[in-house]
Amino acid sequence: VWQNSMLPGYSMVPPGIAGYTPAMAKYADMSQIDREDAAKKTLEKLGYTPEHPLKMEIRYNTSENHKNTAVAIQEQLKPLGIDVSLVNTDTKTHYSFLEQKGDYDVARAAWIADYKDPETFLGITRKASGNNYSSYVSPAYEAAMDKAAAAGGKPEERMKDLTEAERILVDDVGNIPLLYYSFHDIVSSKLHGFDDNVMDIHPSRFISKD
Numbered sequence: 001v002w003q004n005s006m007l008p009g010y011s012m013v014p015p016g017i018a019g020y021t022p023a024m025a026k027y028a029d030m031s032q033i034d035r036e037d038a039a040k041k042t043l044e045k046l047g048y049t050p051e052h053p054l055k056m057e058i059r060y061n062t063s064e065n066h067k068n069t070a071v072a073i074q075e076q077l078k079p080l081g082i083d084v085s086l087v088n089t090d091t092k093t094h095y096s097f098l099e100q101k102g103d104y105d106v107a108r109a110a111w112i113a114d115y116k117d118p119e120t121f122l123g124i125t126r127k128a129s130g131n132n133y134s135s136y137v138s139p140a141y142e143a144a145m146d147k148a149a150a151a152g153g154k155p156e157e158r159m160k161d162l163t164e165a166e167r168i169l170v171d172d173v174g175n176i177p178l179l180y181y182s183f184h185d186i187v188s189s190k191l192h193g194f195d196d197n198v199m200d201i202h203p204s205r206f207i208s209k210d
Helices: 032-045 064-080 091-099 119-125 139-149 155-172
Strands: 006-008 054-061 082-089 179-181
Touching (some): 064 082, 082 091, 139 155
Antiparallel strands (some): 006 179
């Protein structure tokens, strides 16, 4: 759908932040077939099959790629026993609905980091965050995030605490990581000082040309 412009997401915090190890979803290392088999077994135990499907609605904001993504998910879930309906609205209406805690099953949302730190991805799902669209609330997650904040000037300890917090969030499925944005740069071999980094920021003062 995204023609190799995205990376599959298995954690709330994308890879690339120095000193941080993201807490990956437990199915990250499973093959696609094994994932589907496990999903079928879980759904069958709950009484859902293609003949007796689970009804689910996915909301997304207007974009051809968002539409194609939602349709792809719809097609992938149908053989597992999940009947997906799609609801599309313009971006303003979509996010207003989420912010006002509208009633929904699954909704698309995106987040771009304000700064290069795991907290910018994890803080949005805290109880008091206005960006906590899923209304996820977990005393264990709040305590883990508070512990990380209290680490103060101990960066290694803080990063470890944030990983433990992310593990709680990912295991609870407080959100469902789907895709990471990625950058594709074509750089001449004559250019020096253009270094890959997670924010894709390349100040010209550090760049030189043969």
